[in-house]
Amino acid sequence: MDKSFEPGQIESKWYAQWESNGWFKPSGTGEPYAILLPPPNVTGTLHMGHAFQHTIMDTLIRYHRMRGYDTLWQLGTDHAGIATEMVVTRLLGAEGKTRNELGRDAFIERVWEWKQQSGDTIERQMRRMGVSGDWSRTAFTMDAIPSQAVVETFVRLYEQGLIYRGQKLVNWDPVLKTAISDLEVVSEEEDGKLWSIRYPLADGSDSLVVATTRPETMLGDVAVAVHPEDERYAGLIGKTLRLPLTDRLIPIIADDYVEREFGTGCVKITPAHDFNDYAIGQRHNLTPINIFTDDAQINDNAPAKYRGLDRYDARKVVLADLEAAGLLVEEKKHKLQVPRGDRTGQVIEPYLTWQWFVKMDGLASRGLELVESGKVRFVPENWINTYRHWLGNIQDWCISRQLWWGHRIPCWYDEAGNAYVARDEAGAIAQAAAKNGGTAPALQREADVLETWFSSALWAHSTLGWPDETAMAERGFDRYLPTSVLVTGFDIIFFWVARMIMMTDHFTGQVPFRDVYITGLVRDKDGQKMSKSKGNILDPLDLIDGIDLEALVAKRTGGLMQPQMAKKIEQATRKDFSGGIPAFGADALRFTFASLATHGRDIKFDLDRCGGYKNFCNKLWNAARFVLMNCENYAAPAGAAPAAVTEAEKWILSRLNHCLAEVETQFAAYRFDLVSQALYEFTWNEFCDWFLELAKPALNGDDAAAADSTRHTLLFVLEALLRGLHPLIPFITEEIWQNIAPKLGIDAPTVSRQSYPRAADIALDNSAEAEIEWLKAVVSNLRRIRSEMNLAPGKTIPLLFAGGNASDRARSAKFGSQIGFLARVESQRWLEAGESEPAASAAIIGDLKLLIPLAGLIDVDAEKSRLAKEIGRIQAEIGKCNGKLSNESFVANAPAAVVDQERQRLAEFSTTLSGLREQAERLAAL
Incomplete structure (x- = not known):
């Protein structure tokens, strides 16, 4: 072996051998143990969350493989519809092209080219972490079999009445011009304003004042709601208001949703542009009015003056017109939660549009039953509460996206708008012919694709060949389903975990996994979420290979739009990583992740x-x-x-x-x-x-x-x-x-295929443990005394034993040579009865006393002087700590971690001072 451990020299060598020899593949013998890799996006790179979870999964797989299980770690990647479209669209933009200029088929061809060239980056990075999954079975959500599973699932659910097309409110990104999931919406508190607007009664007798943070949406108001028990407005319920800036009349309705104590107790109802208002509109049979186009401009449902204006330009005009009409009562600052798309950063609109949905009530009830009955177990078990909450408040699932890249919805329309859902176009034509007396009209395929969570929900069984019986037999469907454990984050318990449980059970009669191990979120050392804007992101490969300071600064500030932010991050990086990041190697990083894998949230x-x-x-x-x-x-x-x-x-x-x-x-x-x-x-x-x-x-x-x-x-x-x-x-x-x-x-080629050591195969020996623990206690105490006396490592010491019992005497004789060797003891003897103890440093182990005579070992006067100076220094440090901690302003305003650190320093200094004083007292006796 080389003199020093150099991880870079061994990691690539061994990984290549492990993979090329097929040691990651299932053995086919033993009890099956399978793990599904949550498929990362092909657009992605390995971030700290990936590296953490991959370490946990790989540890489990290697452990069970060594224990004789037939292990399958099913690897794969997700096509990531929105993210991938954005990447390829940007690449086209750099060439001076747009996706619309290319057209759908040519654009998708470009996406496939990009995926083949660059989409496997994360897989290469996973190899650097030591991932021991079966790469020969790796799957992609748009491969042939997973795609067949998607079509089969959609058609069956449609035939069962569980998929339908309807007009509902969805999260809409006006830049991407598509519906997005709740997980892709990031809501953060921002500074905004609250405007109070007067709505006159139609008969001119009175008015109501409503407060809103989005005055432009009033153009789509269909009612004003008050609480049914609010005495202030009891006589107005059922009357009509004249909607400002429009020619429409709207009713005053009563609904328990309204909070009487908030504002004026009057709420404008805009069902086409607010999720809560939509629910109220449903209860009161109100017809929603959508006033936005798909790019968030005012449409033709609003008065002509505002048509074609961007939503925020429209806001300015609306407010000016309200003020001119004397209807703007008040404007004040207001904190509000603003939903933004996680990829575009644009404010998301609740938008009324036609989409495809899955009915979730029955599926959710079954999904909850499977977990409540223990067929699927959460670890830690408290996460069942999150699962239960989500399924207990479930809405129908919007599965369509207005994209080009993804699984195209298997539906065809005739000119009359009749829909034909089929496994292929031939099936749709046959349905259309049957409906039209044997002659099939011209059909147009649905333009929308399915959101990526739909195909991911089938991951457990589609990767095992479902619904192709030949593929199922080849890939071990009956053997590896249910899988053993899913390792994933708490943020996708509903979006992925719950949907996999529901879909796998619905189509196979099996649960997808027996255990769900929920990991925490990897944050920085101060507990802050890692993000580009905070400049605290760590790249796991940088920790493995190392990175110099300039490269780290460039990586952290690259792409930041605001120079001021980039400068701040650069300064912090130069301060915290003045020497860059050294190469720790994959093993050190993996061990770090494992040591942090508690059952906590963060x-x-x-x-x-x-x-x-x-x-x-x-x-x-x-x-x-x-x-x-x-x-x-x-x-x-x-x-x-x-x-x-x-x-x-x-x-x-x-x-x-x-x-x-x-x-x-x-x-x-x-x-x-x-x-x-x-x-x-x-x-x-x-x-x-x-x-x-x-x-x-x-x-x-x-x-x-x-x-x-x-x-x-x-x-x-x-x-x-x-x-x-x-x-x-x-x-x-x-x-x-x-x-x-x-x-x-x-004589074996690799440790990875050896059996894991078992405690049962190694003998316990309580007697030997007691004997050696005694020896360790003696040696440790002698070493401590040597350290306190500041004795040179090579200087030998005399040792006297006093007190003790017969067992101590027998052990001192048995381990005399070890004590002499390990503690540099030149002589050992027991004090005779009646012999007085000399001035010595002492340690006590039960009834046994260890004595090291001080005479001749040290220059007593010099040591006394040194100790006095050290005691003075420590006292001064204690004074500084007490000064800070007695300062109420410091304790109240300093970060909690800083205050705790100061208290820890005080405790450490106090312990040190106590030991120094004991040593000084011993010297004073000489």
């Missing part, structure tokens, strides 16, 4: 933890080099367990048992943070820090049997540990294992 990603886990990889690498150097001319008996001659060997094997038992428990609970913690603590604290040290006396001693047994145990434990760590950190464990396995007579 995950605070601190770059320093990556550095800590890179150190962990280095520690493991150096431990392996130590073992190999001490086993250079040794080969263990093939297949034999170590004899475990020494107590240290018995202890480390017993501790390995505990570690593996904890790992098995926590894997079952999806507590990857506790899995990583158990493996980390065993590796670093018990194997590296203690067993390697405890092995040295045996390796360097005269007992050949103990030396060889220790070598065997070193190799055995390290090899088992490498298998235990492999699901988390696959690259470094493979590299080291290739060097360790031959020493144990293991």
Whole structure:
């Protein structure tokens, strides 16, 4: 093995071998274990959320593969209709072309070309993370079989009366000119205004005042609503108002939706441009009036003066006209939630338009039943409440999009507008002929496509070949459905998880997965959401490969429209990453993700933890080099367990048992943070820090049997540990294992196909654990005293034992050589009965007292002087901390993290001061 661990040199080598040898493919034997990859968009690149979830999925797959399961990790990508159209449209724009100039067929051809050339970026990046999915089975939502599944699903649902076409209110992006899903709408609080407008009664006897944040939509008002129990307006209900700026009369209606205490208690009702108003309009049989075109200009349903105006230009004219008419009562500042399209950034319009819908009430009821009955389990279980809330308040699902790229809706129309839903055009023609006496009229296919969530909802069974029976047999439909677990984020529980449960059950009679593990959202170290505008985005590949400061600045500021924002982000980046980002390697990044995978909602990603886990990889690498150097001319008996001659060997094997038992428990609970913690603590604290040290006396001693047994145990434990760590950190464990396995007579090509170590196969030894824990306590206390006395590492010390019991005396005799070696002790003896204790530094372990006489060890006067100066310095620091924390302004106004940090510093300084004072008291006795 090389002297130092260089991740870049081993990662590409091992991944290529794993994939080329087919080690990621299902074995076909053992109990099936399958995971669906939430298909990332072909337009995407690997972001921190992807990298986090992929690490979790890969860890589960590698773990179960090593446990003998027949593992399938179904990979694939989503065609991402809107996102992909936008990318290709921008590319065309750079060429001076538009998609309309190309036409639909030519445009789609260009999209396919782009997808083939550039759409697999994220797959290449996934390989860098070590993803061990079966790439030979990777699917794309617009491949032949998934596309067949989409058509079959649509037709069957239509024939069952569960799909229909209707005119309803939808989220409308006036730039993309398509309906979009709620998930694609980002609502944030913005500064706005609230206008109060007077609506006169038709008979001129009185008026009502309504407040609105969107005065331009009043041109589409169809009523004003008041609360039925509001005494102020009881006599006006049923009367009519004259809608300002129009020639229309509108009624005053009563509805419980109105809040009497808000504003004047009067609400304008515009069903075509507000979701709540639409519901009120439905209850009161009000005919909605749409006043917008598809690009948010005023249409012909409004008075001529306003037609053709952009919505915000129309707002200015409407307000001016209201003021001129004396009907604008008040204008004031107002905070409001503004919905914007996540891709265009434009304000989304509630828009009345013809769309295709899926009836959801029956499907939702069944979907809820499957989860409530336990057939699908949420982890953590509290997410069932979110699932239950969404399904309990479900609306029919708008599945159509006004795009070109996607699964085209399988419907054809004749000139009279009759619709024919069929699996292909021939089927539609046959239906039309049957309706028209045997002669088929000319048909025109539906221009709309299905939203991407429709095809994604079929992912569990379409990727297994449904509905093609031959493909189903080839891809193991009956074997791998239901899949074992879905790893996904909480933001798509409704949009994807719930719909997969409903659709898979409806068409296959199976649930798509047994468990749903909901991950948190990866945020920065301060808990802020990562975003381009905040300048806090981390690219997982930059953490793997490293990036210099200038490249990082360019990446974070590139594409920002506002120079002021770019400058601010540049300054923050230069401050926080003055040296750029070092190369941590994939293993360190993966271990960091695993250690953060709690059951919480948010995950605070601190770059320093990556550095800590890179150190962990280095520690493991150096431990392996130590073992190999001490086993250079040794080969263990093939297949034999170590004899475990020494107590240290018995202890480390017993501790390995505990570690593996904890790992098995926590894997079952999806507590990857506790899995990583158990493996980390065993590796670093018990194997590296203690067993390697405890092995040295045996390796360097005269007992050949103990030396060889220790070598065997070193190799055995390290090899088992490498298998235990492999699901988390696959690259470094493979590299080291290739060097360790031959020493144990293991002839196998890869650690990834070895069995996962089991606690049940390794002996517990409570007696050895007690013995070594005693030894560790003695050595740790002696090392602490040496550190407190500032003794040079090479300086030996005398040791006196006092008190204690028969067990302590027996252990001190048994481990005398280890104590001498590990704590640099030159002599050891027990105080005789009646012998007084000398001036010494002491430590107490139960009834046992460890004494290190001070005489002759240190220059007492110099040490007293040093301690006095250090005590003074620490007291000054404590004074500074107390000064800040006693300042009410600091505590009230400083960030909570800063205040907590100051309190932590105070606690640490106080502990240090206490130890220094104890040491000074000991010296004063000399």
